[in-house]
Amino acid sequence: MTARRLAIGLVPLLLVATACGEDGSDKTTSDSGKKLDKVTLTLNWYPYGEHAPFYYGKQQKIFEKHGIDLNIQAGQGSQKTVQATGAGQTDFGWADTPALLSGVDSGVKVKSLGVFLQTTPSSVQFFESKGIKTPADLKGKTIAGTAGDALSKTFPIFLKKNNLAESDVKVQNTDPAGKIAAVISGKTDGLLGYASDQGPTMQNKAKKQVGYLRFSENGLNFYSNGLITGQKFLTGKKDVAARMAKAVSESFAAAEKAPDPAVAAMQGASEQLPPKEVLSEQFKTTLTLLHTQATEGKAPGVNTDADWQQTIDVFAEAGLVKSPKSVSDYWDSATAMKG
Secondary structure, eight states: OOHHHHHHHTSOOOOOSSOOOTTSSSEEEOTTSOEEEEEEEEOSSSOOGGGHHHHHHHHTTHHHHTTEEEEEEOOSOHHHHHHHHHTTSSSEEEEEHHHHHHHHHTTOOEEEEEESOOSOOEEEEEEGGGOOOSGGGGTTOEEEEOTTSHHHHHHHHHHHHTTOOGGGSEEEEOOTTHHHHHHHHTSSSEEEEETTTHHHHHHHHHTSOEEEEEGGGTTOOOOOEEEEEEHHHHHHOHHHHHHHHHHHHHHHHHHHHOHHHHHHTTTTSOTTOOOHHHHHHHHHHHTTSSOOTTTTTSOTTOOOHHHHHHHHHHHHHTTSOSSOOOGGGTBOTTTSOOO
């Protein structure tokens, strides 16, 4: 994450309970006279390119079509979004699946309504001038990482899958804000980051071409970001949750067909919004993450038990999940999108 993001992250996140309509209820009325359920979605961070479908779906009245008056608010990391969603401080969350697994493992009452980024954007990122082409080229290199996060937890598995020992690569522990600066200054050869986030930002800042070793292209894939809700909300408002899952899926499908208008819909979403060219590159990369082989050709957000199990197994091996549970403890397949 950039220094800009860390500075933002220090500002307390004001989470609110379910937003209410003007009459004090959780219903509003659209301009056409349709009754809508007013709900809040808390993102995993401040808006960036990955989030374009939410703003496009709202602009194109896709959420309204499904009876939803959507309020989008910034987050402060997936872990906090998972906790806030489980506590009922927000109706829905957009969060990384590892944070969901870890949250459920520690007793947070939250469930997935479908993972949309089904191919992980986890990657080693570096300037192409470094000449890194394959995982073997990482031997002897120093990579910036953040201790304890999902990237650092899974990097040893990535190395093992590519016949490298942990001792072959030095991971320099750096706070999230410092990783890009470490690479640009030459203190490290690369960083652990998300191809849909840090890479385009680093390329824009340094005006140098960024290269990637994606985990997913080198033997290791797992679920990334998806839609979550609290178990209490799911129990009391299952119909709203089902309509929300459909609206998000339809919004992603619509944005995929119109990437430029989708990115343009983000205008004014945040004072900290990245430059348009960064947003476009972030969303372009996001569109490469929507499916696994099992869900290719299906609607965005359609998941499989096998893909979920693979993700659970990876994070059990990484030590992020201490007591692995069944897929149904993490994913509400009955409410989620169907194949």
